[in-house]
Amino acid sequence: MLNDEICKKRDELNQSIAENKDYSIIYRLSVELDELIAEYYRNGSKNQEKDLYLVKK
DSSP, X not given: OHHHHHHHHHHHHHHXXXXXXXXXXXXXXXXXXXXXXXXXXXXXXXXXXXXXXHHHO
């Protein structure tokens, strides 16, 4: 499910930031997360408000 992918990517990005990983890694993860979020909005969702809450966690 796309929400799960977004949550996993967000956690991976946050962990990379917390561990002060190389900027290129953080940037790549950020771009990947942005792409997943854009796909989520392109596809729409019947329960979009509920799903968006999960993304913002």
